Structure formats: C-alpha cells, structure tokens
Amino acid sequence: MDENLNLTKKEQVIRVAANLFREKGYAAASMRDLAQKLGIEAASLYSHIKSKEEILQSLCFDMAAEFRKALENVENQKISASEKLRIGIIEHINVMAKDLPSSAVFMNEHRHLSRPFLNEFLLLQINYINRFKKIIEEGISKGEFKMNIDKKLAVMTLFSSLNWMPLWYDDKTNAVPTDLGEQLADILINGLKQ
Amino acid sequence: MDENLNLTKKEQVIRVAANLFREKGYAAASMRDLAQKLGIEAASLYSHIKSKEEILQSLCFDMAAEFRKALENVENQKISASEKLRIGIIEHINVMAKDLPSSAVFMNEHRHLSRPFLNEFLLLQINYINRFKKIIEEGISKGEFKMNIDKKLAVMTLFSSLNWMPLWYDDKTNAVPTDLGEQLADILINGLKQ
DNA sequence: CCTACCGATCGGTAGG
DNA sequence: CCTACCGATCGGTAGG
Numbered sequence: 001m002d003e004n005l006n007l008t009k010k011e012q013v014i015r016v017a018a019n020l021f022r023e024k025g026y027a028a029a030s031m032r033d034l035a036q037k038l039g040i041e042a043a044s045l046y047s048h049i050k051s052k053e054e055i056l057q058s059l060c061f062d063m064a065a066e067f068r069k070a071l072e073n074v075e076n077q078k079i080s081a082s083e084k085l086r087i088g089i090i091e092h093i094n095v096m097a098k099d100l101p102s103s104a105v106f107m108n109e110h111r112h113l114s115r116p117f118l119n120e121f122l123l124l125q126i127n128y129i130n131r132f133k134k135i136i137e138e139g140i141s142k143g144e145f146k147m148n149i150d151k152k153l154a155v156m157t158l159f160s161s162l163n164w165m166p167l168w169y170d171d172k173t174n175a176v177p178t179d180l181g182e183q184l185a186d187i188l189i190n191g192l193k194q
Numbered sequence: 195m196d197e198n199l200n201l202t203k204k205e206q207v208i209r210v211a212a213n214l215f216r217e218k219g220y221a222a223a224s225m226r227d228l229a230q231k232l233g234i235e236a237a238s239l240y241s242h243i244k245s246k247e248e249i250l251q252s253l254c255f256d257m258a259a260e261f262r263k264a265l266e267n268v269e270n271q272k273i274s275a276s277e278k279l280r281i282g283i284i285e286h287i288n289v290m291a292k293d294l295p296s297s298a299v300f301m302n303e304h305r306h307l308s309r310p311f312l313n314e315f316l317l318l319q320i321n322y323i324n325r326f327k328k329i330i331e332e333g334i335s336k337g338e339f340k341m342n343i344d345k346k347l348a349v350m351t352l353f354s355s356l357n358w359m360p361l362w363y364d365d366k367t368n369a370v371p372t373d374l375g376e377q378l379a380d381i382l383i384n385g386l387k388q
Numbered sequence: 389c390c391t392a393c394c395g396a397t398c399g400g401t402a403g404g
Numbered sequence: 405c406c407t408a409c410c411g412a413t414c415g416g417t418a419g420g
Contacts, residue, residue, distance in 0.1 A: 027221035028306065031399060043400080044405045052399065082387065108302070112222065136386070145386045150369065150377045157381055160358030161351040168350050175344065183344045187351055191385030192330070192339045193276065225415060237416080238389045246415065390420085397414070404406085 010048045013038060017055045018101035022166075026056055026109040056109060057117055063106040064124045066095045071131055081139030082189055088132060089188070090181030092162050097169070097177035104166040129155060158188060204242045207232060211249045212295035216360075220250055220303040250303060251311055257300040258318045260289045265325055275333030276383055282326060283382070284375030286356050291363070291371035298360040323349060352382060 007015065016037050020029045031052055035042040049055055070091040074084055096103040110121050133155045139145035161184060174180060201209065210231050214223045225246055229236040243249055264285040268278055290297040304315050327349045333339035355378060368374060 025219065025221055025305065027219055030397075032397085041406060043407080043409095046400070047405065085386075111219065139386065143388060146388050149381070149386060150374075152368075153374065153377050154381060154386060156358065156362050157355040157378060160354040164350065164354030164358065174346075180344075180347065183347050184351060187343070187348060187385070188381070189385050189387050191381070191383050191387075192279075192333065192343060192348060193383050193385075194337060194340055224413075226413085235390060237391080237393095240416065241389065392418090394417075395415105398412080399410105401410075402408090 013045060013048050014055055014058050015101075018059055018099070018105050021056070021059070021109055022101045022104040026105070026112045053112075053114060053117075056105070056112060059102050059105045060110045060113060060117075060121055061124075063095075063099070063102050064121065064128070066098075067092060067128055068124070070095050071128065075131065075135075081135055081142055081144050084135045085132075085139065085189065086182070086185040088135060089158070089162065089185045090178055093165065093177050093181040093184070096162070096166055097171075097180075100166045100169065100171075107163045107166065129159060132158060154188075161188070207239060207242050208249055208252050209295075212253055212293070212299050215250070215253070215303050216295045216298040220299070220306045247306075247308060247311075250299070250306060253296050253299045254304045254307060254311075254315055255318075257289075257293070257296050258315065258322070260292075261286060261322055262318070264289050265322065269325065269329075275329055275336055275338050278329045279326075279333065279383065280376070280379040282329060283352070283356065283379045284372055287359065287371050287375040287378070290356070290360055291365075291374075294360045294363065294365075301357045301360065323353060326352060355382070 013034070017029075017034055020034055020037060023029070024033070030042075031045055032042045035045050038045075071088060074088045074091060077084065077087075079087075110125075111118070113121055133151060136145065136149075136151055136154055140147060140149065140151070165180075169180070175183065207228070211223075211228055214228055214231060217223070218227070225239055226236045229239050232239075265282060268282045268285060271278065271281075273281075304319075305312070307315055327345060330339065330343075330345055330348050334341060334343065334345070359374075363374070369377065
C-alpha cells in the first residue's frame with residue numbers, strides 16, 4: 001500500500017488525509033474513510049492527531065510556508081522583473097510538484113479552516129499574492145511590461161494558472177515541473193502570439 | 195431579503211442554494227441552512243425539489259449549456275484564430291458574470307455529482323475545453339501563434355484564469371465583464387511584455 | 389408549507 | 405490501537 005519511508009505515524013496520517021481530502025473534499029471526507037485507508041479504526045486516529053481540522057491546518061500552513069520560503073530566494077536577486085517573475089513561477093510550480101495532494105488541499109479546502117486560522121491563512125495568501133504583484137509593478141515601472149495592464153487581473157491570471165495546476169498535472173504524461181514553469185512563464189510574459 | 199423577480203419558487207430555491215453552495219461548499223451546506231435562508235422549514239424544501247443533488251445538477255448542467263451555446267456563436271465565424279479566442283474568452287466571461295454564484299458552483303462543486311451525472315458533466319467539460327484547444331491549434335497551424343507552445347498548458351492556463359474569476363471578481367470594483375475579457379485575452383495572446 | 393419523525397452517519401471520548 | 409459508545413446533525417419521508 002503506502003510506503004512507510006521515514007515518516008512518523010502522524011505524518012503518514014496527514015499524507016493519506018491529503019489524498020483523501022483532495023479526492024472527496026474536506027467536508028465530504030470522513031474520519032472513518034481516513035481510518036480505513038490507514039487500516040485502523042476511526043477512534044485510533046486520535047492517538048496521532050487532535051482533530052480532523054488539525055490535519056487541515058497542518059496541510060494548509062505547511063504548504064504556505066513552503067511557498068513563502070521559495071519566493072524569498074527570488075525577490076532579492078538583482079535581476080530584471082521578467083526574470084524574477086519567471087523564476088518565481090518556476091519555484092512555485094516546483095513546490096507544488098513536490099506534493100500535489102497537499103497543494104490541491106491548500107488551494108481548494110482552506111475555506112474549511114475555522115477562525116482564527118482562516119483569517120490568518122487568508123492574510124498569508126494575500127501577502128504572497130502581493131509580492132508577485134510587486135514584481136509585476138516593478139516590471140511596468142521599469143518599462144519591461146506594458147503600462148496599460150490591469151495589474152490585479154494579471155496577478156490573478158497568474159495565480160489561477162498556478163493554483164489550478166494540481167488538478168490536471170500528471171507526473172507521468174506532463175513535462176517536468178521546471179519545464180512546465182518555463183513554458184507557463186513564457187505564455188504569460190510573451191503571449192501566444194507569433 | 196431576496197427579490198422575487200419573476201422566479202418560480204423552485205428557481206428561488208436554486209438561486210439561494212447557489213449562493214449557499216458557493217459560500218460553504220456543497221457538502222458542508224445543509225438543507226436546514228438552505229431552508230433557513232428561505233424562511234421555511236427544511237422539510238418544506240421537498241415540495242419544490244426532489245433532493246439536494248437535484249439542485250446541484252440544475253446548477254451544473256444549466257451553466258454548462260450556457261457556456262456551450264455562447265461558444266457555438268463564435269466557432270463558425272470567418273475570423274482569425276486570435277479573434278475567435280478573444281471573442282470566446284469574452285463570451286465565457288459574460289456568461290459567468292450573469293450568474294457568479296452558479297459559476298462558482300459549476301467550477302468548484304461539480305465533483306459532488308453522483309454517477310452517471312458526474313461522468314456526463316466531465317464529458318461536457320472536456321468537450322468544451324477541446325473546442326478552445328482547436329482554436330489554439332488553428333492559430334498555431336495558421337502561423338498566428340507560436341509553433342512551440344505546449345497546447346495543453348495553453349488551454350489549461352486559459353481555463354484556470356476563466357474559472358477562477360468568480361472567486362475574486364466583484365461587480366462593484368472590477369471592470370465590466372466585456373472589458374475584463376478583452377484584457378484577459380490581451381494578456382494571453384500578447385503577453386505582459388512591452 | 390408544517391409537525392413529527394426516521395435511519396444513517398458524523399467527529400470525537402472513555403477506558404483499557 | 406481497540407471496543408463501546410455519545411450527542412449532534414444529516415438528507416429525506418409520512419401525513420396532513
């Protein structure tokens with residue numbers, strides 16, 4: 001079944017939960033489903049985790065931390081805005097590709113976080129988006145990007161493409177993550193047009 | 195509360211349900227929630243609808259039909275592929291803007307359809323995506339678009355941007371739908387670069 | 389459209 | 405990690 005690798009039992013629970021939450025959605029996935037996939041009784045889950053929501057919190061905030069870390073390495077480099085955008089996209093996609101189920105949960109299920117965790121999560125997300133927006137603004141002010149772009153639309157287009165990827169990307173048939181990132185950056189920066 | 199307009203009671207139920215499903219997700223939204231928003235008892239809902247899922251089916255398949263209809267008007271025009279793509283995007287966004295809650299449900303909640311409805315829905319969706327893919331392929335073969343584009347990536351980028359829009363678009367602060375469509379088409383076709 | 393209610397399932401706990 | 409179980413809530417029906 002699932003490889004043990006070097007994961008603690010708690011990590012295994014969270015890993016299997018990520019797959020389940022992605023598949024059925026958080027609300028529709030029951031702890032009994034999760035227990036069954038792990039080969040134990042539902043009550044036994046609670047020796048490893050405090051609650052169903054604790055799992056969701058781990059998944060959402062751990063992914064958020066990964067994304068933030070990856071972007072930090074990009075922002076302070078002395079390169080053009082297009083280059084920053086390109087590398088930022090590649091890094092984001094690489095983070096997702098390392099854990100597609102968690103990425104899908106991060107994107108689609110975070111709304112089931114309870115307060116105050118939901119608010120905290122949304123703040124992190126807005127902050128991350130704004131950092132990409134600044135890169136786009138830098139590109140505009142330096143004359144690399146067109147002046148008349150709708151910045152909000154541009155950044156939401158970028159994020160939509162990035163976040164949707166875990167829903168259709170397949171390791172087996174698609175390009176390796178870095179190539180995919182390169183191509184996505186190329187489409188957004190240079191367009192489809194010849 | 196909610197305007198009556200000229201809607202039948204069933205249509206009112208479905209309309210309020212769209213808002214509720216968008217807000218909480220289909221699985222987490224209860225029929226008691228829905229009844230409360232309508233000012234009636236949960237049991238009374240069943241004089242108007244057969245089941246919770248019937249509502250989801252209406253929402254998903256009605257939106258699907260709207261999208262298909264809009265695209266048909268575009269495909270057979272004798273215009274360039276870029277023009278078809280541009281108009282196709284604008285039409286898609288106009289359909290969504292007419293009913294943002296249903297659009298959000300269409301995008302995010304269709305996976306809760308039971309079989310065989312889920313399969314039927316997915317076929318419609320794949321068909322629709324393929325029709326956009328053909329426009330992109332036409333653009334490539336006619337030399338309008340770059341030859342070395344990853345067609346699947348291009349079409350998924352397009353769809354991600356389109357489908358994500360109901361989650362952030364706000365009638366009050368954002369551009370009118372047609373302008374938004376124009377700008378999105380411009381970003382995808384011409385890119386951000388100066 | 390209501391009251392009254394059903395069986396099923398939910399997340400979680402007690403105690404070992 | 406298990407058995408046994410809890411109160412709450414779910415979608416839905418019967419009968420008016």
